[in-house]
Amino acid sequence: MSWNKSQTLLLISEYQRHEAKVTSGLLRKKMLWQKIETVFKEHGYSFTADQISGRWKTITRAFKNTKDHNKKSGNDKKHYEFEDALNDVLGDCPTVNPVTISSVKKRKLPDVDSESTEGEDDCSCSKSDSNESSKQKSKKTNSSEIINLLKQHSEQQREFQSEYRQMQAKESERRQKEHSERLLVLNSLIDAIKSNKK
Known part of the structure; x- marks a missing residue:
């Protein structure tokens, strides 16, 4: 196709x-x-x-x-x-x-702990480069930021699961509809064969 x-x-x-x-x-x-x-x-x-x-x-x-x-x-x-x-x-x-x-100037690569690639x-x-001020920032993330990140991740997971369930429901509905249509065609075919025999 x-x-x-x-x-x-x-x-x-x-x-x-x-x-x-x-x-x-x-x-x-x-x-x-x-x-x-x-x-x-x-x-x-x-x-x-x-x-x-x-x-x-x-x-x-x-x-x-x-x-x-x-x-x-x-x-x-x-x-x-x-x-x-x-x-x-x-x-x-x-x-x-x-x-x-040739276009990259010497710069420090991000620490594995401070930036996850998973x-x-x-x-x-990433569109942002590290600069001098970011080096001075503390590497430790405070607990409220972690909680916010976890909440955000949890929310995104819920949204994803909801979308997945909706998609599965639509697929199930589509299959059920196709099955019903096939049964109707088969039944009408059987009726036509029976009427031809008479």
Whole structure:
């Protein structure tokens, strides 16, 4: 099944809508593709979660290849059809726009204790650099900040679980509807066969 422009733009838009949850680890990629599959079905598109995931890999690879090509001196300028849309989502991604060694001044890397990397996505990057004043700040986080973080995380987990339950309910409802429709077709077929025998 081939993809058209509007379907691809819908995929990019839906990925961007859920990107924060994916990068924070609240939403796994498999669940993301299933969510997008549901949205696609609402729009009348019959792509599976695997097809959506495959399309995402294809367009991001083409986007990266275009970026790499255009960075090399002497190359003619290429433009990728979805470059502008993907720039909004992946423009700052280090796998697409890696920081070159020559442009990096000497700076202290963040301490492992002070900055957790758990839950980071392949295409997420920090936009803030450490500065002198941050070095002077205490590394210890006070208990109220920890409590606030835990509350926030708990709230996000509840929201995610609620969305997951809603999605499961919709899927169950869809399957039940399909089953009922199949039974109706089978019953009408049986009735037609019986009437032909008479």
